[in-house]
Amino acid sequence: MTNARAVPVLFLHGLWLHASSWQPWSDLFAARGFEPIAPGWPGEPGTVEHARRRPEAVAGAGIDDLTGHYAGIVRGLPSAPVIVGHSFGGLITQKLLGMGLGRAGVAIDPAPIKGVRPLPFAQLRSGFPVLANPGNRRRAVSLTASHFRYAFGNAIGRAESDALFARWTIPSPGRPLFEAALANVTRRSPAAVDTGNTDRGPLLLISGQRDHTVPDVVTRATYKLYGDSTAVTDLKQFPDRGHSLTIDSGWRAVADHTLAWLSRQLT
Template structure:
């Protein structure tokens, strides 16, 4: 029986960022996919050149897109997501569509109260204008260096910016930022469920975009309400952790965790 792993990228990063993970996981016997968000093109350059299809794409549209990919697979896959991809991974697990989920620096689910200053600063390029809710927004190199590249060298940050970044829809950030002020929200996840697959939340101690306190807040929601969830923190890592020079350590640890939970090929 084939065990599939679906990789889900976050805001401002193209799915090509998962190529090293895909190669490693396939070498270990998994079948892997890294689908695009609705509106993304096949390459970084093509997505930068045509952002029209990304307008007004929100969390529900992204989740539904991945749900369709998952439903087309012969068995429920493992989902691995970064940033907003980590939020999407939790929603897929909540829907019963995934055998397990690994969420790296996941965007906050509804109910997480921590709002550190660095999170606000990282989100400011989008949230500074209400009109951005229905626009796409691209980060400048300097904004990327703060939000993603603060724990790596300026040279590596510049390289990652040039190779991986794409404009992204602003709507998901507006949905996340207002979630706790609304009765319902696309970022809501049922943290009471104990009948779902295993969940691993990964925090990065130097992360400006999703600080570790935000990830711990999500973990506490699950634990307090009786739903199993594991938490690991890499104290010296930033938001670029899944695709910078140190990606292999986290990927190998993820494989080990999957093995501990019998999510093996």
């Protein structure tokens, strides 16, 4: 394996989770010799408490804003990083990798990119609190504990779901959800990814097969879009896991699989 100490790892979170929710992953990757960083979204306050008090700090940020923000961070690193993203962070991971940024990417329950056709009811229901009001495109929106339970914590117990909600959730901009929802009818959609890039680094897509927010069929449809690329693209499905799989009590199994996959790709 390549000397992991020379490899930065950039962790990208998705909607409704704070960047600090990656701390267990960062600690594990650091113990394995990587150099992890988990910067927040543009304008995101440094703590969960501050982010909840200042929802306006992230309101209006869209996919292009996120991509430009993280592309700047990647270009400022001393060497090309591994990029690991969850949900909309997984979409941004794919965009950056398609742009030739990053030595490898892992997209966990990634938000749908342009070209993904399946639109399961569970996904619609998960996005309803934002998409039901067009005005939310310009706002930051919070989830309730009950909606977090449906969208993130459906595969774990209610007590654990409520604890994760209390610990990690923050208001998030509605704009990325609208952009992803309209991607297939938008000519220059910011959710478009260069899936045909044959020179990019290897990509691992991970799916929780009980995920309501990004159902397994959506991740499988994303995987199929890479069929014309000769670059490495792998898919790993975790049965009985939901959208909380990066932060709940089963996170270590996902992280360990990610590390094992990376050890093969970085050799």
